[in-house]
Amino acid sequence: MVPVSPAPVLALRAVGKRFGALRALVDVDLEVHAGEVVALVGDNGAGKSTLVKVIAGVHRVDGGTLLWDGRPVRPGGPHETRELGIATVYQDLALCDNLDVVGNLFLGREPRRRGARPVLDEVGMERAARDLLASLSVRLPNLRSPVAALSGGQRQTVAIARALLGEPRLVLLDEPTAALGVEQTAQVLDLIERLRARGLAVVLVSHDMAGVRAVADRVVVLRLGRTNGVFPATAPQEEIIAALTGATDNAVTRRAARDRGAVR
Known part of the structure; x- marks a missing residue:
């Protein structure tokens, strides 16, 4: 594991x-460091998707401050957050089923070979795709097969790999293991660990508490749009569940987390 920076x-x-x-988010605090996986958990309607979209630049905040490397930022849209170094993989993946793996990885930013009539650099794209997937220890049977033929776990892998082409520093993953089987979920969780090993900061939105505890360093609980607890992933599950259900309030859960050194 890469050491967490101060x-x-x-x-x-x-x-x-x-x-x-409707107050979708209220005084939410969140920190994520390089080489760290922070899980964002909460019931439906807790504000998780809204918070992801705020970080991704889809929604502009109405109050509070976003700090990137310690300096305030207010992105005007997803394009500006991508330029900062934030990549987002949404639950719907936004893959084109009729395109192959290479086509999906480079969709919208295909390199072209120079010449009188510039054409797509198919050889270069395939080579770069193989190198990228190999760096993540991802093995796909055929990069030229339509993604419609891939399993759910393989499709999720392609979506995450595509997000890395811009060399981001922070990756937002919205329910990456939803609707996946046990083996496919294990493959995606293994990939998340590799993202951390590369020194990336990762925010993981998930309902899968077993998966969260397997890969996360810290767990942030949202309830009714508010931060209702920050825990190390090793905290007793009943404490996290209590924060999820509202059995314990923000002050209690933050104090318990601070005692364990989870809150900086």
């Missing part, structure tokens, strides 16, 4: 987001 790559301070009269 300064977070991304920090959210008292972030809030409204949709009309």
Whole structure:
């Protein structure tokens, strides 16, 4: 595991987001460091997806501060967050079933060979795809097969690998193991560990507590749009569940987490 640096790559301070009269996020705090996996958990409606979209630049905050490498930022959209070094893999993956693995990896940013009539550099793309997947210890039977023929775990792997082409420093993963079988889930969790080993910061949104405890360094609980606890992944599961259900409030759970050294 890469040692966690003292300064977070991304920090959210008292972030809030409204949709009309609905307060989707209220004074949310979050930190994620290089070489660290932070799991974001909570019931449906807790604000997880909204928070991911705020970090990804889809939603602009109504209050609070986003800090990138310690300096305040207010991205104007997803393009600006990608330029900062934030990559997002949403639950729907946004893959094109009729394209092969190489085509999906480079979709929208295909390199071209120079000449009187520039054409796609198919050889270069395939070579780069093989190198990227090999660096992640990912083995796919045929990079020229349509992704529609891949398993759910393999499709998730392609989506995550595509996010790495821009060399991000922070990767947001929205429910990457949802609807996957046991073996496919294990493959994706193994890939998440490799992202951490590469020194990337990872925010993992998941309902799978077993998977969270397997790969996360810390667990942040959202409840009703608020931060309701920050725990090391080794904390007793009943404490995390209590924060999820509201059996314990924010002050109690943060104090318990601080005693374990989870809150910086």
